[in-house]
Amino acid sequence: MSDPFEMGDSGDTSHLVWKDVSPVRVAHHTPIFDVATIERVSTDGRRGTFVKIVCPLWVTVIPWYRSTEGKPMFVMEQQYRHGSGTVTREFPAGLVEKGEEPQRAAIRELREETGCMPARIRSIGNINPNSAFMSNRSYFFLAEDVCPVSGQTLDENEQLDVLSVPVSEVIKDIGTGLYDNGIMMIAVGFFMKEATTRPELLA
Numbered sequence: 001m002s003d004p005f006e007m008g009d010s011g012d013t014s015h016l017v018w019k020d021v022s023p024v025r026v027a028h029h030t031p032i033f034d035v036a037t038i039e040r041v042s043t044d045g046r047r048g049t050f051v052k053i054v055c056p057l058w059v060t061v062i063p064w065y066r067s068t069e070g071k072p073m074f075v076m077e078q079q080y081r082h083g084s085g086t087v088t089r090e091f092p093a094g095l096v097e098k099g100e101e102p103q104r105a106a107i108r109e110l111r112e113e114t115g116c117m118p119a120r121i122r123s124i125g126n127i128n129p130n131s132a133f134m135s136n137r138s139y140f141f142l143a144e145d146v147c148p149v150s151g152q153t154l155d156e157n158e159q160l161d162v163l164s165v166p167v168s169e170v171i172k173d174i175g176t177g178l179y180d181n182g183i184m185m186i187a188v189g190f191f192m193k194e195a196t197t198r199p200e201l202l203a
Contacts, residue, residue, distance in 0.1 A: 057096035058138040072167040079160035089178035118143035
């Protein structure tokens with residue numbers, strides 16, 4: 001163990017890497033992810049079996065525009081989430097389909113769920129949602145100057161409302177009430193990082 005009070009970081013993490021000693025074995029299959037196990041051995045000889053969730057890539061798209069009064073706005077969704085058993089307010093999001101590029105999936109999800117299309121869209125980051133047991137990555141896109149072009153095209157069990165919310169309100173309330181969603185926190189974090197070089201997104 002290194003001394004946490006010693007200044008400096010060698011950058012060498014090779015002593016922390018566990019090596020695979022078995023293939024990934026699927027223990028349970030669901031429509032949206034697989035529960036799998038894998039055996040690994042540490043650099044000091046310890047061996048263990050670990051659980052990992054294997055699921056498709058995720059995308060979240062942040063739809064931004066200015067109101068007629070010039071105020072920065074987000075297009076958002078409200079829907080019931082079966083995991084938490086609550087209604088949440090979120091950005092459009094979904095799974096990347098097999099063979100689909102994340103940006104294409106972001107545009108598709110935006111149109112299907114809100115009926116909107118962007119004038120411009122760009123990647124602003126991607127992360128592993130939970131490196132303790134998840135194997136996938138989640139991609140975040142900023143969609144600018146969105147406008148409605150069609151109605152919704154929802155999946156069979158999707159039921160959601162679409163609304164516009166001032167950017168300032170979302171930033172103020174993130175992590176509370178309707179905004180009780182970890183992926184939303186990450187999305188707003190990437191948006192705020194983008195805004196450090198583009199302050200016009202906030203004002």
